[in-house]
Amino acid sequence: MTDAEFRVVREHLGLTGDWLAQHLQVNPRNVRAWEHGEKPIPDRIRLEMEDLERRTGEFLDGVIPQLMDLPEPGIITYRNDAEYHAAHPENPFPASWHRAVVARIAQEVPGLSIAYPSRGADS
Numbered sequence: 001m002t003d004a005e006f007r008v009v010r011e012h013l014g015l016t017g018d019w020l021a022q023h024l025q026v027n028p029r030n031v032r033a034w035e036h037g038e039k040p041i042p043d044r045i046r047l048e049m050e051d052l053e054r055r056t057g058e059f060l061d062g063v064i065p066q067l068m069d070l071p072e073p074g075i076i077t078y079r080n081d082a083e084y085h086a087a088h089p090e091n092p093f094p095a096s097w098h099r100a101v102v103a104r105i106a107q108e109v110p111g112l113s114i115a116y117p118s119r120g121a122d123s
Contacts, residue, residue, distance in 0.1 A: 001046040003037035009049050010035075013056055014100025015093075023092070024048055056097075060104060067109045074113035077102045083117065 001009075010020055010031075017035070021028040024045060033039040067073040077099050078084035084095035091098075106112045 001041045003035055006041055007035040013052055014096040019094050064105055064108050073109050075102055076115055076117050079116055
């Protein structure tokens with residue numbers, strides 16, 4: 001994996017360098033060094049990036065067909081990580097990942113309506 005491929009994949013997945021560093025259990029400086037070609041990208045990191053892409057693809061493959069079957073497709077996305085994890089505690093990804101995925105879904109699902117969840121009365 002080249003430095004450019006690494007950065008393109010990270011950005012396409014909607015992940016920040018800091019989130020990715022935490023996920024990979026590395027120092028954020030390593031992520032920056034890999035993106036700038038200052039250090040070679042270890043095979044372990046390449047494999048983890050491929051796994052993130054695979055998991056994202058599986059998510060897309062599961063959601064898009066369901067939305068295509070709806071007469072008025074709509075999807076909720078999230079303003080921030082706290083809001084996203086409150087709704088989906090099982091998912092380790094950040095809200096920025098979800099918004100990037102929703103953008104990809106919108107390219108595939110004509111007329112997709114995208115909204116944030118309603119704010120609760122205590123917000």
